[in-house]
Amino acid sequence: MTMLSRLIPDRFILLLLATIALASVMPARGDWAGLVSDVANAAIFMLFFFHGLRLPRETVIAGLAHWRLQLAVLAFSYAALPLVALFFSRAVPQMLTPELWTGVLFLGVLPSTVQAAIASSSMAKGNVAASVIASAASNLFAVFATPLLFALIAGLGSGESDMTAVGRIMSLLLLPFILGQMARRWLGGWAERKKALIGKLDRTTIILTVYSAFSAAVIDGLWSRLDTAELTRLALLMLVMLIVALAGAWALGAALGFRREDRITLLFAGAHKSLATGAPMARILFPAAQAGMIVIPLMIYHQLQLMISAWIASALAKRGAAEHQHAQHPAE
Numbered sequence: 001m002t003m004l005s006r007l008i009p010d011r012f013i014l015l016l017l018a019t020i021a022l023a024s025v026m027p028a029r030g031d032w033a034g035l036v037s038d039v040a041n042a043a044i045f046m047l048f049f050f051h052g053l054r055l056p057r058e059t060v061i062a063g064l065a066h067w068r069l070q071l072a073v074l075a076f077s078y079a080a081l082p083l084v085a086l087f088f089s090r091a092v093p094q095m096l097t098p099e100l101w102t103g104v105l106f107l108g109v110l111p112s113t114v115q116a117a118i119a120s121s122s123m124a125k126g127n128v129a130a131s132v133i134a135s136a137a138s139n140l141f142a143v144f145a146t147p148l149l150f151a152l153i154a155g156l157g158s159g160e161s162d163m164t165a166v167g168r169i170m171s172l173l174l175l176p177f178i179l180g181q182m183a184r185r186w187l188g189g190w191a192e193r194k195k196a197l198i199g200k201l202d203r204t205t206i207i208l209t210v211y212s213a214f215s216a217a218v219i220d221g222l223w224s225r226l227d228t229a230e231l232t233r234l235a236l237l238m239l240v241m242l243i244v245a246l247a248g249a250w251a252l253g254a255a256l257g258f259r260r261e262d263r264i265t266l267l268f269a270g271a272h273k274s275l276a277t278g279a280p281m282a283r284i285l286f287p288a289a290q291a292g293m294i295v296i297p298l299m300i301y302h303q304l305q306l307m308i309s310a311w312i313a314s315a316l317a318k319r320g321a322a323e324h325q326h327a328q329h330p331a332e
Helices: 003-007 011-025 030-054 057-091 098-108 115-123 128-153 162-193 195-219 228-255 260-271 275-285 288-294 296-328
Strands: none
Touching (some): 011 195, 011 296, 030 275, 057 098, 057 128, 057 228, 057 260, 098 128, 098 228, 098 275, 098 288, 115 128, 115 260, 128 162, 128 260, 162 195, 162 275, 195 275, 195 288, 228 260, 260 296, 275 288, 275 296, 288 296
């Protein structure tokens, strides 16, 4: 992978930008907005049904063998990074608008990515099996942890009670996940054969939720409240937060005495934040007009983590290969 290819946004990010542009010039209104909302809800339900369908119980059980690593990933994702986000919001509150700070705090309590964290770990010669378990556990834990932690550090910012929002999370995320687990007995093999199709559903769901959220935000005057200077400040903040996250995860692995392979797993599973889970959750937790603004920090962080993780993974792989070669042929 060349340096230029790492700097170019991936095709999905370009598709998201096109979706935002479409919502900006042709936002969903009236009955069409209601239809888009209903379809997005149905897609979110099916997305988490398939997540449950694809996750073998054996994988969860096997994760117990790496319990220290799994706890480290969860603690870093759901304790350290929320505190980092909270610190910046208190240290430089004038840097962003309150809505964007809400998005930064929301980013802090989100789970790890699945595909990106596993792919980065694999490229860097990390513990891939542990990465699969860590990413799955992080996303399952998010169903409970994300709304409760966000309510704790920021408040939901809507007229709903915390329990109402948690109830919506349970019905749209946890219930289909449980149903998917129950259906594995009959449909698990089919889901394994249709990974590509389910992957397309992941992305379609994100596109629908982003279009729905940005449509409402545009109608509510999103672009009159967000200028280029603020976007630049936000991008800089996301870069700093990502660097802090990556450095902190790597240092934590060293402090805990993990092997190199497990430190790599903690590095990516701990520092990454999931757009695939975050976009649907934002749509459930926040009013539609706020959700569009709130996911902007996540979208920027997501692209930065893809670019920087690819560079780090490549560097770690080369370093690991050099160390292995040196161990095989030590200098005389």
